Amino acid sequence: MPAEVAATPLVFEAIGTRWQIDSTDPIGASLARAILDRISGFDRTWSRFRSDSVVADIAREAGSQDLGVDSPPLFALYARLADATDGAVSPFVGNALNHLGYDASYSMRERDEPRAGAPDWESTARLEGTVLHTTAPVTIDIGAAGKGYLVDLVAGLLTEAGHTGFTVDASGDIAHRGAPIRVALEHPYDPTRAIGVVTLTGGALCASATNRRAWGDGLHHVIDGRTGSPIEDIVATWALAADTATADGVATALFFSPSADLAVSFAAEGVRVFSDGRIERSPGFGGELFR
């Protein structure tokens, strides 16, 4: 990006998806650079799709690795998500995803060996400060909440720079400040349609669905950490929360736990769509659903 350019919206690709940042004020070149640098640094630590990441080191051999300042809040959120889903949500599902073919080389082919769940958290890994100690090689995948967490970091940079009305949209995970916006909830079977509309007045809305990151018969990216198998009976979820990390994590947890339970545990409202077409929403979910 040329140094003198001030732009909104700011559109770019990062961490394997499309980002768009809209603000009521121009986003200056130095802020844009700070945003891209923060995302790039996060990716360099946490991506399981690049061989030079800290996560790649942890996947290669057991030992102790510094995962940086983002690791305590991320692992704390994952611990709560694991509690709320009886272990279905885990930060250690990387090997299970690799097994199904969603690996660093995008082989898209399931391996011949039997599927296995994520390794047991307690016996495999322990976070001390920002250092993760592991007793065996383990592939971290923070797909359940990492993108939402990163959206919060970007929103923080915008706020620090004085922006008060903006939307950070990391392709389905949205942080919003300022005047309310209407957001369509994309139909999981037809991207030209919506199943509802949510009015977002500050805070975060995150979506998860099994329709795009899918690569074969029953193979997609939302898997049960206890079994290593993709989820079959839920096809799309949305969560509203004050922060995007929580909304992202709850959107994943909704594949395993009822929206009413998660609403209490996380102060987040949710809606989920079953494969047979039914909708379940938490009592406080304020959006409009078409039916």
Place this chain on the structure above:
Amino acid sequence: MQIRSRQNVAAALAGIAMVGTLAGCSGAGSASTAPQESPSGSDGNAAEQPSTGTEYQDGEYTAVGSYISPGGPESVTVTLTLQDNTVTALEVTGSGGTPNAKKFQGEFIDGIDEVVVGRNIDELNVSKVSGSSLTSGGFNEGLDQIRDDAS
């Protein structure tokens, strides 16, 4: 086995969109097909589909989805009414050949129209759409590769 049946109903629902597309191309007011293919969105190409511009003719459309249950072949017939590019009515009838199928199909049919009467995003006056993440170039190339290998 209930989950397996649900998946097939999901495929049948996706077939509604397929029928709409087929009928929109041919201009026919009625069409019938057996939607055996996977939902259009599940192959990773959803983001590439045009989101506007396709006009569907008003009318009644019917699709039959068939599946093999543990008790033998079953089918679900879906009839929908389209007006101004919006689904205004939906009727789902199961063949219900076995007692189990009757029960399962009853469960599906009760809830279906709670979600499938979607609305065109173009007409909703929204500034954002929230759905699954668009995929990266690497992911899409991986999909292209396995498609090439399969053909």
